[in-house]
Amino acid sequence: MEIKKSVISILASNKPDVLARIAGTFSGRGFNIDSITANVTGNPRITRIIITTQGNQDTIIKIEKELNRLVDVHQVTDLTSLDLPLREMILIRMPMTGENHEKIMEIVDRYHGEVIETGSGYGILELTGKKEDMDNALSSLELLGIDDFVRTGSVTL
């Protein structure tokens, strides 16, 4: 059975230890979390956690069952097959000089990003978009030399 990337959306009680429980279920049962995003929903008592992971069909079913068993988990949905828009954000700090400025802005504009901060000789870029686009943007910018970057987990609705 083929290994595929999956996106799992979890609605859980908004309690301090719920994230630890979910992460613990993944690690304790030998599953890997590729990325994770968590934030409160419109109902302040409910948190939404979106996890991307990889596995074959059996593995994904197993993960869902294990998560459903947790007392604080209300609902688990495998969003992968629904082909929903999956978005990530990336912040990149890199040297911005007169020379590379044009090349950097060309990439930033291509992905509809913006420069959110500048300092002496450096800038911080913010880009959002599909995961593959973020991968490509990062590769392109890395060729121009970056200092550091941070990526969020994937979100979808």
Next chain:
Amino acid sequence: MKLTGSQVLFKALREEKVDTIFGYPGGSVIDLYDELFHQEGIKHYLVRHEQGAVHAADGYARATGKVGVCLVTSGPGATNTVTGIANAYADSIPIVILTGQVPTHMIGKDAFQEVDITGITRPCSKHNFLVRKIDDLGRTIREAFYIAHSGRPGPVLVDIPKDILQGTLEETELFMKIHLPPEPPKEPIDEACAAALTMIRTARKPVIFAGGGVLRGKAVSELMTFANCIHAPVTASLMGLGAFPGTHPRWLGMLGMHGTYYANMAVSHCDLLIAVGVRFDDRVTSKVAEFAPHAKIIHIDIDPVSINKIVKSHVSIISDCREALQRLLSMAGGEVLLSADQTREWLEQIEKWKKAVPLSYCRSAKIKPQYVIEKLYELTRGEAIITTEVGQNQMWAAQFYRFDHPDTFISSGGLGTMGFGLPAAIGAQVAFPDRLVVDIAGDGSIQMNIQELATAVHYNLPVKVVILNNGFLGMVRQWQEMFYGRRYSQTEMKQALDFVKLAEAFGAVGLRATKPEEVEEVLRKGLETPRAVMMDFHVEPEEQVYPMVSPGAGLTDMKLGNLRRDAD
């Protein structure tokens, strides 16, 4: 009316009809113990190690079907419960563990006797809580009980900071109301049941495989009705012993690594396996690819996680065992699904296997451990509540004592915790003061929670301990003999330990037998003495448990040792 946290806690316990707690005091729970002084209606049993408290609550829960309760202090008191909690989790036993904690403002500051017990037990408990406000205390306790006994049962820990116990609260109507997320609606099972019935009607070699779920789900009489409805033989996992009478003609004995020859053969040749309340543990299935190779499998279990986890089922019924069996029986409309004629040939084949390789052992000048169990069975008429430790003692108990009634075999299955039997026996004895309760132990296991003998004597609990004393860590020694060229690395416990003197030091009665002729007399005397008794039987040191399915082998590939084998 104003209540202290301690009073709220006891009120919640009374709401849950708790009348028995096993515990051990300490600084973080001293206020609770002070309140206990004024409480009537709850009896507290002081153990001698917190591990004993959890195992006693566990044994109590298994014997009664109720939720067992234990109470310990913070820090080392809490960490001492971890093995017991993991043990209850592995066997799905409903217990609530109340742990004291340092005051809320001290949490996370490496306070005296502080541990993150909710963090530590998160992976080995069904759920746990840290109470942060006194307003939450009452309902949290009630939620803990609900979670412990609902669905697939399990241990639930409630960590209670000292300042919460000392705080006060105005009693309101709703302060005990449970606030859990709504449970998902139960999946309808009619379609699966219909498919199962179709599968059953076409089978001619059915086997019913019962597990702990039948006992926890109180589905014993439904199982019997169902088994009669299809004229099928019945086997069980270690956890399912007692779900079907051990003296019934269609009982196959235990299945698996040390199961009977005929149970393993039956499952390996059946065309339909109806698995009720089991999780297909590796001690049962051995090599999964060769497990029940000719059978369609119907799997009834309350936990979706168990379905298709190890063994693929052809029909799965995700339900409480009792409800599922009732539904199957009602859909069958009171008709016999498989008649005696239809399964006659199959049952005759099973009889041949039973005659070919029955459970047996060779007599000798030394006491054989199997003989002790047989005699015990005879003298107790099979009516005792039996707890066991772990290893060879446990396997011989499972093989040679026949359990006709549910909740009379109390043994650590999933975790295999040495030291479980004595405190569990105490829990069972507390639950049933007028029944005979016997812990079958090895000389290794009994030392692990020996301090609980003091608890038994303290409360005049007349538990009997039968030690199959071979001077070895028996089961490991067996593996070293079979697979490691008899290299007995660190498994010999050459005896300087005098169990009779040890028993007497605790205030119990100590008896010893060193020859086969002495066994019956020692057992009789021990069983009849209305006090805690430890009986030390010096048994053959190198006896093996047979049959044995080696790890990685299929169930039909059994080592039979000296078991009598007649030509088929």
